[in-house]
Each structure stands twice: as structure tokens, then as C-alpha cells.
Amino acid sequence: MSDLLLENEQARRLIKTLGLPIPVPERLARATGPYEERPLEDKRVLVGGRGELQDALAHTLTKAGANPWVIGETDSILQPYLAPGEAWARPPTRVSPGDAPEGERIDAIVFDGTGLQSPGDLRELYDVIHPWIRRLNRSGRVVVIGRPASDAKKAGRAATRAGLEGFTRSVAKEIGGNGSTANSVFVQEGAEGRLGPVLRFLLSPRSAFVSCQPFHITKLASGDDAPDTQPLEGKVALVTGAARGIGEATAELMAAEGAHVVCLDRPADDGPCSEVARRIGGSALLVDITDEDAPARIAGELREEFGGVDIVVHNAGVTRDKTLARMAPEAWEMAVDINLGAVVRITDRLLSENLLRTGGRIICLSSVSGIAGNRGQTNYSASKAGIVGFVEALAQQLAKRGVTVNAIAPGFIETRLTSAMPVAIREAARRLSAVAQGGKPEDVGQTITFLATPGAVGLTGQTVRVCGGALVGA
Amino acid sequence: MAKKKNGWGKRQRAVIVHGVRTPFVKAFGQFLKLDSIDLADAAVKALLDRSEIPHEDIDSIVWGGVIFPSLAPNIAREVALDLRLPPSVEGMTCTRACATGLQAVTLAAAAIERGEADVIIAGGSDSTSNAPLNLPQKAVHALAPLAFGKAASPSDYLQVLAQMMPIAEILPKMPKIAERTTGQVMGESAEEMARRNEITREAQDHFAERSHHRAAAAISSGRFDDEVTSVETSDGAVYTDNIVRGDTSFEKLSKLRPVFASDGTVTAGNASPLTDGAAAVLVMSENKAKALGYKPLAAIRSWAYVGVDPADQLLIGPALAMPKALDRAGMQLKDASFVDMHEAFAAQVLSVTKALASKGFAQGRLGRSKAVGEIDEDTFNIHGGSISIGHPFAATGARMVTTMANELARTGQETAILGICAAGGLGAAAVLEAVA
Numbered sequence: 001m002s003d004l005l006l007e008n009e010q011a012r013r014l015i016k017t018l019g020l021p022i023p024v025p026e027r028l029a030r031a032t033g034p035y036e037e038r039p040l041e042d043k044r045v046l047v048g049g050r051g052e053l054q055d056a057l058a059h060t061l062t063k064a065g066a067n068p069w070v071i072g073e074t075d076s077i078l079q080p081y082l083a084p085g086e087a088w089a090r091p092p093t094r095v096s097p098g099d100a101p102e103g104e105r106i107d108a109i110v111f112d113g114t115g116l117q118s119p120g121d122l123r124e125l126y127d128v129i130h131p132w133i134r135r136l137n138r139s140g141r142v143v144v145i146g147r148p149a150s151d152a153k154k155a156g157r158a159a160t161r162a163g164l165e166g167f168t169r170s171v172a173k174e175i176g177g178n179g180s181t182a183n184s185v186f187v188q189e190g191a192e193g194r195l196g197p198v199l200r201f202l203l204s205p206r207s208a209f210v211s212c213q214p215f216h217i218t219k220l221a222s223g224d225d226a227p228d229t230q231p232l233e234g235k236v237a238l239v240t241g242a243a244r245g246i247g248e249a250t251a252e253l254m255a256a257e258g259a260h261v262v263c264l265d266r267p268a269d270d271g272p273c274s275e276v277a278r279r280i281g282g283s284a285l286l287v288d289i290t291d292e293d294a295p296a297r298i299a300g301e302l303r304e305e306f307g308g309v310d311i312v313v314h315n316a317g318v319t320r321d322k323t324l325a326r327m328a329p330e331a332w333e334m335a336v337d338i339n340l341g342a343v344v345r346i347t348d349r350l351l352s353e354n355l356l357r358t359g360g361r362i363i364c365l366s367s368v369s370g371i372a373g374n375r376g377q378t379n380y381s382a383s384k385a386g387i388v389g390f391v392e393a394l395a396q397q398l399a400k401r402g403v404t405v406n407a408i409a410p411g412f413i414e415t416r417l418t419s420a421m422p423v424a425i426r427e428a429a430r431r432l433s434a435v436a437q438g439g440k441p442e443d444v445g446q447t448i449t450f451l452a453t454p455g456a457v458g459l460t461g462q463t464v465r466v467c468g469g470a471l472v473g474a
Numbered sequence: 475m476a477k478k479k480n481g482w483g484k485r486q487r488a489v490i491v492h493g494v495r496t497p498f499v500k501a502f503g504q505f506l507k508l509d510s511i512d513l514a515d516a517a518v519k520a521l522l523d524r525s526e527i528p529h530e531d532i533d534s535i536v537w538g539g540v541i542f543p544s545l546a547p548n549i550a551r552e553v554a555l556d557l558r559l560p561p562s563v564e565g566m567t568c569t570r571a572c573a574t575g576l577q578a579v580t581l582a583a584a585a586i587e588r589g590e591a592d593v594i595i596a597g598g599s600d601s602t603s604n605a606p607l608n609l610p611q612k613a614v615h616a617l618a619p620l621a622f623g624k625a626a627s628p629s630d631y632l633q634v635l636a637q638m639m640p641i642a643e644i645l646p647k648m649p650k651i652a653e654r655t656t657g658q659v660m661g662e663s664a665e666e667m668a669r670r671n672e673i674t675r676e677a678q679d680h681f682a683e684r685s686h687h688r689a690a691a692a693i694s695s696g697r698f699d700d701e702v703t704s705v706e707t708s709d710g711a712v713y714t715d716n717i718v719r720g721d722t723s724f725e726k727l728s729k730l731r732p733v734f735a736s737d738g739t740v741t742a743g744n745a746s747p748l749t750d751g752a753a754a755v756l757v758m759s760e761n762k763a764k765a766l767g768y769k770p771l772a773a774i775r776s777w778a779y780v781g782v783d784p785a786d787q788l789l790i791g792p793a794l795a796m797p798k799a800l801d802r803a804g805m806q807l808k809d810a811s812f813v814d815m816h817e818a819f820a821a822q823v824l825s826v827t828k829a830l831a832s833k834g835f836a837q838g839r840l841g842r843s844k845a846v847g848e849i850d851e852d853t854f855n856i857h858g859g860s861i862s863i864g865h866p867f868a869a870t871g872a873r874m875v876t877t878m879a880n881e882l883a884r885t886g887q888e889t890a891i892l893g894i895c896a897a898g899g900l901g902a903a904a905v906l907e908a909v910a
């Protein structure tokens with residue numbers, strides 16, 4: 001079912017004209033086409049905070065085509081921006097602290113909070129962002145960067161660092177109505193070089209439905225090559241449940257970045273699955289993942305056709321909702337086996353046969369309700385929370401080989417699954433996110449695709465929510 | 475290994491023996507009635523006469539064009555036929571936007587180096603005045619059944635008429651110099667480059683003033699006499715370039731209004747104008763030149779072509795192509811005796827020179843630690859450039875090759891580097907060297 005408030009111009013106008021107390025969601029700007037050389041072309045990005053990442057920020061923003069506006073008392077603040085500014089002809093502009101010149105608007109705010117030491121320093125967040133927050137354009141971006149609290153030697157410093165996340169989550173709720181998002185990024189010492197691709201993703205329209213989230217960039221997994229465009233060139237990707245919805249969107253996006261996608265779905269979905277594979281120039285693999293011989297068949301196919309695999313996306317999943325009291329054992333079995341059991345069995349087989357190549361990526365689908373819990377979904381939640389534990393453990397084991405393992409937890413996404421929900425619940429669920437609307441399968445696909453790129457090597461063992469900043473399961 | 479015949483496959487050095495161009499004339503002026511082929515004929519005829527090359531020794535003509543005569547786009551062959559050269563003088567026509575003239579010369583050099591030919595006439599011509607006005611596809615498709623189909627009944631004519639509405643959609647479109655992919659007019663690209671590279675209006679106007687003064691000095695001193703021929707038209711002969719303004723000044727240029735943006739910096743005075751003209755170069759293998767008793771003006775040492783994203787800085791190409799050609803020539807910018815850069819816009823030239831002098835640019839875009847180098851004003855576009863002399867798109871490269879080859883021969887200096895920006899985000903460069 002389409003979202004009336006988003007797609008019907010008359011309804012939107014009527015509500016606005018009558019001044020009804022219904023929040024009309026802002027249409028989110030989304031990316032079209034594959035990764036660009038300059039995803040931030042001519043975007044005005046305000047940079048504030050006195051951190052340790054100025055060089056990385058200057059290089060990343062300028063190269064990505066943004067016009068940096070840097071907050072500082074004197075022109076010395078511009079120093080890191082001069083050389084990259086000359087290289088890509090993006091000269092920096094200095095803005096005085098506390099001054100937001102009349103009529104000037106911005107597309108994004110990046111706050112470098114890596115220099116904050118004590119709770120009093122958090123005031124800098126207010127000083128930098130307060131004067132500008134109303135000047136943020138539609139589908140704007142706020143990214144707050146800090147150091148991980150867990151790495152702090154003093155408790156006071158840890159508190160300061162952790163404060164950044166709470167601030168960002170609240171900002172996200174305040175700017176969501178504008179179609180804007182806010183996310184925080186925590187960069188481990190020594191992992192600064194891995195910030196660039198994450199920033200490009202978070203500041204671009206590819207992260208349209210990612211809000212309120214913390215990202216932890218670590219040096220855990222090895223690997224350093226990060227092409228800006230066609231990042232999946234030469235990679236083989238397995239996507240389960242690729243016939244429709246999130247799987248289909250992911251397969252399409254990955255193919256657009258250069259990957260050869262093996263589209264896996266049940267034999268019963270031969271038609272749509274093969275159609276997707278044909279359209280994107282990939283191949284179809286028809287296997288019921290709950291079959292006993294499924295892991296062996298998948299491994300065999302990948303070995304014989306491609307000699308291995310680089311990216312595995314465990315997307316296939318089902319719901320069999322009933323309250324625990326009324327749930328039949330089959331419903332439990334089915335949900336847990338497809339959503340979790342098969343994921344573990346297939347991954348184990350690929351690893352034991354050594355088919356996952358160095359620098360590989362494993363991405364599993366979790367769910368917001370897996371994290372938050374949901375009435376009638378004990379089986380589903382068990383399986384989806386299990387995924388969180390699975391990626392945390394596996395990420396540690398595979399890091400040395402340059403393999404990252406992450407989970408994606410979608411919020412309310414407009415798919416076949418959610419269109420079957422009762423109208424009232426569906427409508428409420430949509431409006432519970434900070435951006436007051438449901439996401440699209442491509443929003444989830446974009447995040448999965450990003451996690452599959454070499455540039456996302458700093459992110460592993462994490463569960464990234466694609467939920468538009470949903471209220472549940474924070 | 476079989477013995478090579480007719481020089482095929484042997485390596486030989488390509489040299490510039492002679493170069494001649496027509497006067498460069500403002501579009502819709504004195505050359506109005508001469509199309510691109512007529513202009514090419516004039517330049518090549520003068521080259522043949524002045525060089526006295528025996529016609530039977532010519533292997534081929536490699537010609538360049540940007541706006542083609544639609545009924546005979548292979549200008550090279552038409553020139554050979556018009557001038558009654560032996561039928562064996564074959565011809566091909568190439569296009570690479572504003573770098574077309576240089577492209578023709580390097581194609582000739584490549585063919586000679588490969589041993590495919592020994593004597594090639596290369597060059598280019600364009601008549602902006604004779605740019606064809608195309609009917610929109612809608613009109614063409616609607617009319618096609620009547621033009622090529624079976625005999626039409628009155629109702630067929632009515633049907634065709636019905637497809638011709640609204641009238642605005644079937645009128646011929648005015649050609650404009652806009653990027654096909656971005657829709658941006660080139661002047662807007664120059665305007666954006668000025669803004670992003672912080673090139674001021676003053677700097678652009680000073681540059682334009684210098685270009686005019688230097689070109690005017692070259693003309694009045696007779697420096698161009700060897701390389702410019704007069705051209706007969708039905709309204710009389712044209713002897714000299716008519717765009718150069720020796721009496722212009724910074725003050726006069728400062729008064730002009732910006733063309734592409736109300737708060738912009740690019741004016742008619744600091745941009746190259748639409749121009750009609752042709753330029754031809756005689757390229758030979760060094761041995762053939764010696765055998766025929768010529769003293770070559772210069773040799774072609776290296777060249778490079780690059781592409782950049784048209785949506786970024788459309789005309790920054792030379793800043794990447796010139797370092798590449800210098801690398802291939804095994805030299806550095808400071809070693810070059812002369813630097814000659816096509817002046818599409820003063821803003822573009824100054825953006826390129828700024829990038830070449832920038833360490834940041836070298837690090838970020840060329841992957842090297844040091845800047846390519848500063849260009850000394852005294853060796854840079856010493857006889858003016860496209861802003862003052864004019865810019866028939868396909869002729870400019872051949873004009874630059876001729877002027878620099880003559881300069882090396884006259885001064886006894888060692889090397890010259892050429893840089894050209896072109897539509898589509900292309901950049902071109904070549905290094906010429908003295909022939910001992």
C-alpha cells in the first residue's frame with residue numbers, strides 16, 4: 001500500500017491548508033545511479049568542533065565535491081583545507097563561531113567532537129549546531145564524530161564521549177520532519193583513515209532512511225583499498241531471498257556497483273528470481289535454504305561457477321506471528337530455522353570449505369523488533385536477536401582475514417510483508433520514525449551495499465538500523 | 475623475420491616542415507560565404523605553394539573539423555580533390571572538439587612514426603558562420619514518408635501537417651556550445667571555474683589585455699607573415715586577422731558586462747570569440763624532409779590526451795595533460811623554453827596555470843609531491859592566443875603548432891609545450907623540440 005501522505009499531492013496540500021495536526025512527511029532525497037566520484041557535488045557542508053580529524057575531513061569533503069564552511073576564530077582553521085581545496089577547486093570558507101549570516105543555508109553539519117574531554121566541553125555541540133540547525137536544507141545531514149567511550153581511560157571522558165550519541169539521537173528527532181537525518185560516528189584511534197567512505201555514505205542521499213544511529217569505526221578488520229566508484233567491481237555476491245523486496249533491491253544496487261550477483265530464492269519463486277537475475281546480468285540459484293543439502297548445494301555452485309564468493313547477504317526471512325500462548329510448534333520451527341538456523345549452517349559451510357575470499361563481507365538481516373521485542377513475534381525476535389549475537393562473534397573470528405560481518409535491522413519498510421499489516425497499525429508504524437514515513441527496500445539495499453564495499457572495512461560486528469530513526473527499540 | 479617493405483613498421487621521427495593559416499576572422503564577417511572546405515582549400519593551397527612540396531610526394535591529408543559541412547563531412551578528401559592533388563593522396567577527417575587541430579597533427583605524426591607515411595598535410599578548419607541549422611527530429615521523422623516514401627495522397631499531407639504542431643517544436647534549433655551531458659553552456663563552465671578557483675575579473679581582464687597587445691605586436695612586426703596567407707573572397711581579399719585589438723586596455727575591458735551570469739566575471743572581452751578560419755601543417759619523416767632538402771622547423775617529441783568529468787571543471791584538462799606530455803618527453807615544465815596554451819577563456823587559462831603551480835593539485839590529482847611548476851609570463855603565450863587571435867575550433871591546434879615550431883626555429887630555443895582544453899572535459903598537450 002502506498003503512503004497517502006507522501007504520494008498524494010492533494011492530500012498533502014489539504015492537510016497543510018487546513019492546518020490539521022497531522023505531520024506531513026517530507027519526501028526524502030534518494031540517490032539515483034551508482035556511486036559517484038563526487039556524491040556531495042556543490043553541497044555546502046558546515047564543519048565545526050575542535051577535533052583531531054580536520055585533515056581527514058578536509059580531504060574527504062573536498063574530494064567528494066562539497067564546499068566546506070569551517071567554523072573558526074581565525075583563518076588558521078582553514079589550513080588543512082587549503083591543499084585539497086586547490087586540488088579539487090573547492091576553496092574553504094570561514095565562518096565565525098556563533099554567527100550564521102542572514103539568508104545563508106547549509107546542506108549538512110559535521111561536528112568533530114574527537115577533542116572533547118570533560119562534560120563541560122559538550123557545550124561546544126550547542127555552540128556549533130544551535131545557530132545553524134534551522135538553516136539546514138531539506139534532506140539535510142548532521143554527523144557527529146567522536147572517540148569511542150569504551151576506549152576512554154577516565155570515566156569522565158567516557159561520559160563526555162557517550163554524551164555525543166544521546167545528543168545526536170535527539171537532534172535526529174527534531175530535524176526528521178525536514179527529511180533530514182542525524183547520526184554519530186565513533187572513530188577508534190588509528191582508524192581515522194577509514195572515516196572517509198563512511199562519511200561519504202552518511203552525507204549522501206544513499207543514507208536517506210538511516211537516522212539516530214551510532215557507527216563504530218575500528219581497525220579490527222584488515223584491508224585498506226577503497227575505490228570511490230564501482231566499489232564492487234570484480235566481486236561475486238550471494239543474495240538470498242533475491243526474488244523481491246529488499247533482496248531484489250540489494251541485488252540490483254550491488255550489480256550497479258559492478259558485482260556479479262547470484263540471486264538465490266526458493267524453487268517456487270523461479271519466475272521472479274530468474275527475472276531479477278536476467279535484468280541485472282547475474283545468475284539465479286534456486287534452493288530452499290531450509291533443505292538439508294542446501295548449504296552443500298550453495299557451496300558447490302559458488303565453488304564450481306566462481307571459485308568462491310566475496311559477499312554474502314543473508315536476506316531470506318519469514319514471519320509466523322502468533323502470541324506465544326497460541327503459537328504452533330511448526331510456526332516456531334519455521335521462523336527460527338529460516339531466519340537463523342539456515343544462516344548459521346550456510347555460513348559455516350562456506351567458511352569450512354574456505355569459499356569466502358579475503359576481504360569478504362557477510363551481511364545478515366536482523367530486525368528492529370528483534371532488538372526491541374514485539375508482541376506476537378517471540379519466534380521472530382529470537383531469530384533476529386540471534387543474528388545480532390552471530391555477527392558480533394563472527395566479526396571477531398574473521399577480522400584477521402579482512403572479512404567484516406554486520407547485521408542490518410530494518411524498521412518499517414514498504415514491502416509485501418508490511419503491506420499485509422492492518423491499516424491502523426501500518427499507519428501508526430509509519431509515523432513512529434523521526435522522518436514520519438516508511439522506508440523503501442532500496443534504502444535497506446543501499447546500506448547493505450555500502451557495508452559490502454571495501455571502504456566499509458572499519459565497520460564490523462555491528463547491527464546497523466535502517467529505520468528512519470524509529471521510536472521503538474532504540 | 476621478413477624484410478620490411480616501404481618503411482612499414484620502422485620507427486622514424488616526425489618533424490614540422492611548414493605551417494600556414496588563413497587570417498582568423500570574426501564569425502559572420504568577411505568569410506561568411508566560405509564554408510569549412512573552402513577555408514581548408516585556402517590554407518592547404520598556400521601551404522603547397524609556399525613549401526613547394528612536389529604533389530606526388532604527399533601521402534595523405536589528415537584534417538580536423540568540429541562543425542562539419544553535412545553533405546561532405548570528410549573535408550580532407552574534398553580538399554585533395556578540390557586542389558587537384560594526385561588521386562593517390564588519401565584523406566581522413568577527425569574531430570576532438572577544440573583539440574581537433576592538434577589531434578590531426580599528432581595523428582599525422584603517429585602515422586609517420588609508424589612508417590605508414592612520410593609526408594602528411596595536417597590541420598583543421600571551421601566556419602562557425604556556416605554551422606548547419608538542423609530540423610528537429612520530430613519534423614524530420616514526420617516529413618520522411620513524403621520525401622522518401624510512395625506517392626502521397628492529400629490526406630497523407632494532412633496527416634503530416636497534423637504532426638507539425640505546435641510550430642515551435644519543428645522550427646530549426648539555434649546551435650549553441652553546450653555540453654550534451656550537462657546542458658551547461660561553456661561560458662557557464664568558465665564562470666564556475668573562475669568562482670571555484672577564485673580567479674578575479676581583474677586578473678582575467680589583465681590577461682586578455684596582454685593577449686591582445688602581444689598578438690597586435692606580432693602582427694605589426696611581421697612575425698606572422700610567414701604563417702598567414704591572404705584569402706580571396708567574392709568581396710575582395712582578406713589579408714589579416716581582424717579580432718585583435720591592439721588599442722584595447724584593461725580599462726576598456728573592465729567596462730564590459732558579464733555574459734553568462736549577472737554577478738559573473740566572464741565577458742566577451744576575456745573569452746575567445748566565434749571565429750572562421752583554417753590552419754595547415756606539413757608533417758614529414760625526418761629522413762624524407764632531408765631527402766627533399768627541407769630544414770625542419772621542429773620535431774614532435776610527445777603528446778597526451780586526457781579526460782575529466784565535464785560536470786566538475788570542464789576546462790581543467792590541460793593541467794593534467796601537460797604534466798603527462800612532459801613526463802613522456804622526459805622533462806619538466808621549467809625546462810620548456812615556451813608555453814603555449816589555448817585561451818578558451820582567461821578564467822580557464824588562469825585556472826589551469828593556478829592548478830599547475832599548486833602543490834595541493836599535484837598531490838591530490840597527479841599523485842606527486844611537488845607542484846608541476848609556475849609559468850614565466852615572458853615565455854607564456856608570447857604572441858597572444860585564442861582570445862585575441864580568435865578560435866576556429868579545429869584550426870587552433872594547428873595554429874599553435876605552427877607558431878611554436880617557427881618560434882623554436884627562429885630563436886634556436888630547445889622545447890615548447892602546448893596545452894589545449896576542449897569540450898566534453900578533454901585536455902590535450904604536446905611537446906615540440908628543436909631539430910639539430
